[in-house]
Amino acid sequence: MIATPVSSKSNPITEIRPGLPTICGWEQEIAAIVNHDDPIFLPTTNLKLDNIKAGFACALHMHQPTIPAGVNGELICNLQHMFENQGDGDNHNASVFAWCYSRMGDFIPELVAEGCNPRIMLDYSGNLLWGLVQMGRQDILDKLKLITCKSQYQPFVEWLGTMWSHAVAPSTPIPDLKLQMQAWQTYFASIFGPDALKRVKGFSPPEMHLPNHPDTLYEYIKALKECGYRWLLVQEHSVENLDGSGLSQEQKYIPNRLVARNSRGEVIAITALIKTQGSDTKLVAQMQPYHEAKCRGKQQIGGVWVPSLGSQIADGENGGVMMNEFPRDFPNPWREMQGGSSVAGFNGTEYLELIEAAGVNPEDYPAIQAVHQHKIWQRVNPDAATPEAVEQAIAELKQSDHRFSMDGASWTNDLSWVRGYENVLEPMNQLSAKFHEKYDPLVQADPSFTRRPDYLEALLYNLLVQTSCFRYWGQGTWTDYARTLYERGAALTR
Numbered sequence: 001m002i003a004t005p006v007s008s009k010s011n012p013i014t015e016i017r018p019g020l021p022t023i024c025g026w027e028q029e030i031a032a033i034v035n036h037d038d039p040i041f042l043p044t045t046n047l048k049l050d051n052i053k054a055g056f057a058c059a060l061h062m063h064q065p066t067i068p069a070g071v072n073g074e075l076i077c078n079l080q081h082m083f084e085n086q087g088d089g090d091n092h093n094a095s096v097f098a099w100c101y102s103r104m105g106d107f108i109p110e111l112v113a114e115g116c117n118p119r120i121m122l123d124y125s126g127n128l129l130w131g132l133v134q135m136g137r138q139d140i141l142d143k144l145k146l147i148t149c150k151s152q153y154q155p156f157v158e159w160l161g162t163m164w165s166h167a168v169a170p171s172t173p174i175p176d177l178k179l180q181m182q183a184w185q186t187y188f189a190s191i192f193g194p195d196a197l198k199r200v201k202g203f204s205p206p207e208m209h210l211p212n213h214p215d216t217l218y219e220y221i222k223a224l225k226e227c228g229y230r231w232l233l234v235q236e237h238s239v240e241n242l243d244g245s246g247l248s249q250e251q252k253y254i255p256n257r258l259v260a261r262n263s264r265g266e267v268i269a270i271t272a273l274i275k276t277q278g279s280d281t282k283l284v285a286q287m288q289p290y291h292e293a294k295c296r297g298k299q300q301i302g303g304v305w306v307p308s309l310g311s312q313i314a315d316g317e318n319g320g321v322m323m324n325e326f327p328r329d330f331p332n333p334w335r336e337m338q339g340g341s342s343v344a345g346f347n348g349t350e351y352l353e354l355i356e357a358a359g360v361n362p363e364d365y366p367a368i369q370a371v372h373q374h375k376i377w378q379r380v381n382p383d384a385a386t387p388e389a390v391e392q393a394i395a396e397l398k399q400s401d402h403r404f405s406m407d408g409a410s411w412t413n414d415l416s417w418v419r420g421y422e423n424v425l426e427p428m429n430q431l432s433a434k435f436h437e438k439y440d441p442l443v444q445a446d447p448s449f450t451r452r453p454d455y456l457e458a459l460l461y462n463l464l465v466q467t468s469c470f471r472y473w474g475q476g477t478w479t480d481y482a483r484t485l486y487e488r489g490a491a492l493t494r
Contacts, residue, residue, distance in 0.1 A: 013190045017453040021130040022190045023164060023183035024459055025451035030185050033194045034228030040199045041350035042357060044155040046117065049358055053342040054253075054296035054308040056289035057273070057351060059121035059204060059233065060316030062101055063166045064128045065469040068484045075464075077131025093323070098140065100317035101132065105143025107330060108156055116334035118156050119345035123204035123313070126164030126184045127467065129191060141191065148192050158347035159196070160204040161185060161229060167466035169220050170211040170408030171425060173432035175440075176466065178223035183463055185227060202348045203232040204313065207468055208275060210238040212370035213406045214390060218262035221270050231271035231352060233313060234258065238409035239272070242367050244374030252276050253308035254299055255352060257365040261373070261382055263390035271362055273311045273348055284314035285321035290333035293343045302364030306355040309346060371409050375401070424479055427486040428465045434493040435462045454492070461489030 013026050070076035082094035104120055111118040122144075132140050147153040163169070164183035172180065181203075189197040203224055211217045224232060236252055242259070251274075258272040283289060289310045296308040315322060337343065346354075356362065379393040397404040435458055442449045449455055470482035 012194070013186065015190075016451060016456050020453075020456055020460060021126065021133070021187050022456075023126065023187050023463070024179075024456055025448075026186055026189075027182060027447065027450060029194075030182060030189065030197070031226075031228075033189065033198050034185060034200070035226075036198070036228070038198075039353055040201055041155065041158075041347065042353045045350055045354065046155065047344055047346070047350070047354060049307060049354055051342065052307045052344045053298050054293040055310075055344045055346045055351065056293040057119065057121065057309060057311045057346045057348050058284050058287070058289055059123055059160060059311075059313035059348075060104070060284070061123045061204060061313055062128055062316045063125040063206075063469075064097075064131050065166065065467045066127045066131065066464050067481045068488075069481070073484065077127070077134055078469075079128075079131055080135050096323050097317045098137065100322065101128070102140040102143045103327065104157070105140075105146050107327075108147045108153055111331060111334050112153065112156060114335070114338075116331075116338055117345070118331075118334045119158075119347050119350075120156070121158045121160050121202065121204075121313075121347055122316075123160040123162050125162060125166045125206070126187045127166060127464075129187060133191070145192060148196050154199070155350075156347075158202065158349055159188070159192075159200050160202045160233070160348075161188075161200050161227070162204045163206050163466075165463045165467045166206045166469065167463070168207050168209040168408070168468045169205060170209055170213070170216060170406075172466055173429055174216060174219045175436050176432055176462065177220055178226065179459065180463060180466070181223055181227045181229075183459070199349075201228070201230045202273075203229045205232060205234070208233070208235040208238065208313070209408050209468075210234055210370055211408045212238070212372055213394075213408075214260065214373065214376065215262045215387075216408075217260040217370050218266065218268055221258065221260050221268045224270055225268070229270070231255070231273060231348060232258070233275050233311060233348070234272045235409065236274050236276050238371055239274075239368045240371050240374060242369060242374070244378075247274065247366075247368065250299060250308075251366050253296060253310055254301055254306070255309075255355075255362070255365045256368045257362065259367050259369050261369075261377070261385070263385055263387040265382060265385040269367075271352065271365060272368065273309070273351075275311050275313055282321050282325070283312050285319075285326040285329065287329045287333050288312075290343065290345070301355070301360045304355070304359045306358065306360060307344070309351050311348065372397075372404055372406070375404060424465075424470050424482045427483065427490075431462055431465055431486050431489045431493065434490060435459070438493050458489065458492040461485055461492060465489060 064078045066075050069081050082091040085091050147157045163180040256272045257269050259269045261267050289312045292310050298305045376393050380389045465485045470478050
């Protein structure tokens with residue numbers, strides 16, 4: 001039996017079809033919840049910038065894909081599949097993974113009860129949250145609700161938004177970027193309530209993958225801003241300064257302003273916090289950002305002195321370090337800082353609100369752009385850009401510069417999310433096109449059409465095919481899953 005989402009008394013979001021996640025149907029309501037400028041942490045934070053020379057911010061990323069591997073090919077969470085097939089590969093870790101998904105609901109209350117001042121940012125994919133609901137894991141959901149919804153713990157925990165099905169942005173069809181974001185917001189609100197969603201202002205891109213095609217990046221940032229996000233986390237080597245140079249070491253420890261210019265010359269920007277030092281999960285597992293912060297000091301932004309901030313994110317469950325070392329090492333910094341310290345843990349939105357309340361103007365953040373943009377705008381006059389000129393410049397650069405790519409950049413540059421996966425990407429793009437061809441006119445004529453069960457089901461399959469897992473794990477079983485989901489989605493869009 002499939003469990004229904006945890007509800008809130010003030011929650012206007014109800015189930016559309018039993019057994020399917022509520023990922024659409026409340027677009028206007030969601031927009032009204034998220035589009036505001038109210039401070040989130042400022043009214044409750046107990047941090048004083050005057051006493052802090054440097055800080056650190058840690059995030060945990062959690063994800064499990066949805067796969068057609070249940071009885072008669074039913075959609076189930078990969079975590080459920082792990083529990084049911086313990087002898088396959090690393091599936092024996094299923095119970096440990098489940099514990100990892102809930103343990104912040106133990107760690108945070110314990111530390112707060114000790115008088116500590118912990119901080120953590122949480123990024124759970126929509127797939128995973130739905131999987132926990134499907135499995136009836138109320139124990140996990142209740143612990144997450146405790147630290148999310150109880151006012152006592154809100155100053156210590158920040159949720160980050162993400163793409164619902166862990167889709168990597170550069171290879172996600174542009175019309176689906178906003179649908180992925182909205183689906184996550186809707187489902188999150190269906191579990192934790194609208195008040196919790198109102199506080200989600202930071203965004204965690206799956207695989208830290210940033211689009212670098214001018215048009216894709218522009219639409220990505222536009223969608224983020226339309227969904228009420230104030231900032232996102234980016235990998236240090238996925239961005240460059242406007243002159244094409246890499247970010248200076250000091251620059252990585254203050255907010256930057258990510259600027260996107262599309263092929264028509266339109267410009268949009270959003271605040272970015274920089275994830276540094278590659279992808280090593282040990283950095284978070286051993287709480288190394290805390291130790292790094294001890295070696296850093298204040299910096300000036302527009303004449304205002306602020307603490308430097310090191311930002312890190314790691315998978316919350318993968319690898320022995322997260323399973324074994326993180327529970328041991330996470331409490332230590334908070335206990336060490338109890339007696340007074342010039343170093344503090346922050347959450348991302350909290351840090352931005354504090355430094356801006358201290359007089360920092362976001363316009364003074366250093367301007368950055370996605371990698372390889374400089375090369376394009378050297379060939380194309382930004383003030384007279386056309387789509388044709390930009391595409392010609394991209395084609396010429398691909399021919400003359402082996403280091404140039406429009407595949408985007410992520411935490412790992414030795415893995416492409418595009419090359420070699422035409423058998424996934426082509427059907428994915430076809431399904432998206434069919435979905436929009438069928439449903440966009442109907443939604444345009446009647447926005448409440450998104451509350452229909454047939455729309456919900458078609459949207460679900462469209463988004464599920466886009467998960468990065470169907471490429472990350474290579475050809476074989478995982479690409480077969482993608483094919484099955486595509487075929488079901490295609491049948492719904494005929």
